[in-house]
Amino acid sequence: MKHRLFLFDLDDTLLDFRASERLSFARTLQALGARGTHEDLDALFVRYQAINTALWRSFEQGTVSKEFLKVERFRQAFAAHGLDLDAQAASSLYLEALADTVVLVDGAVQLCETLSAIGEVGIITNGVDTIQNRRIAASNLGAHVSFVATSEACGFAKPDSRFFDYTVKLARAFRQHETIIVGDRLDADILGANRFGIDSCWFNPGGLANTSEALPTFEVATLHDVVPALRKLADAGSPA
Known part of the structure; x- marks a missing residue:
């Protein structure tokens, strides 16, 4: 070789990452006390993923900072679904959950x-x-x-x-x-x-x-x- x-x-x-992401997102919403049907929460996760992907592309192009990205992805997702949830708190909870959710x-x-x-x-x-x-x-x-x-x-x-x-x-x-x-x-x-x-x-x-x-x-x-x-x-x- x-x-x-x-x-x-x-x-x-x-x-x-996809498996870890879904589990961590669900734990974050649960901790925030988010309410909604299973379908509503699935739709929110799909919207979050699309926003997150776009923001990571922007980060890789040098147009946004990582600190901005970490909170903005939640702010945009919650706003799109009319949810009055704390994006800053969501970011902290999600990252903490992600660190402990490992799927090989x-x-x-x-x-x-x-x-x-x-x-x-x-x-x-x-x-x-x-x-x-x-x-x-x-x-x-x-x-x-x-x-x-x-x-x-x-x-x-x-x-x-x-x-x-x-x-x-x-x-x-x-x-x-x-x-x-x-x-x-x-x-x-x-x-x-x-x-x-x-x-x-x-x-x-x-x-x-x-x-x-x-x-x-x-x-x-x-x-x-x-x-x-x-x-x-x-x-x-x-x-x-």
């Missing part, structure tokens, strides 16, 4: 354990620094992870090359041709790898079509496919 530095996105790559993607621990025996594993995330570190600690991934690079600590977000400049300085050793990013986001993980000149693996369990400008070195449908794909890539590059 030619790679020695393995950079993993966290949410929806190693951790099932199948094969995540085994993959990190395998690759940490070959080289160095780092996590790269645009998430909130303290929350992400707590989630990693609760996930059993920590024993196999050498470092965690967050956009909050760096000051720049994926796919900005300055985020990757910051990331590789945390590694024990960085060689461009021996580094690979594994992530689910074409616009953040894979595009970031393209701009930084390193290999990338697109984790694509949904079998989505790539209609973006980002070009992964290869793609996998499950985390169990990553190591075989890395070995195949190494064999293909070996001299005859």
Whole structure:
């Protein structure tokens, strides 16, 4: 295997963020005493997700701050559904719940354990620094992870090359041709790898079509496919 530095996105790559998000959102509404039918609350969650995604895109483009995002997503969602709930309180409750609600993607621990025996594993995330570190600690991934690079600590977000400049300085050793990013986001993980000149693996369990400008070195449908794909890539590059 030619790679020695393995950079993993966290949410929806190693951790099932969608499952954690739904549970944390439900706990937040319960704590706030929100009233409504199951259908009403489901519709509120769907609206929240859409607003949250749009705000994260704005954050990654540098047009809003993370502090603004954390509260604004709730303010907009509550306003859209005519709910008189405290967005600031919702933000605090949600982040606290999210830190304690960890759902692993199948094969995540085994993959990190395998690759940490070959080289160095780092996590790269645009998430909130303290929350992400707590989630990693609760996930059993920590024993196999050498470092965690967050956009909050760096000051720049994926796919900005300055985020990757910051990331590789945390590694024990960085060689461009021996580094690979594994992530689910074409616009953040894979595009970031393209701009930084390193290999990338697109984790694509949904079998989505790539209609973006980002070009992964290869793609996998499950985390169990990553190591075989890395070995195949190494064999293909070996001299005859």
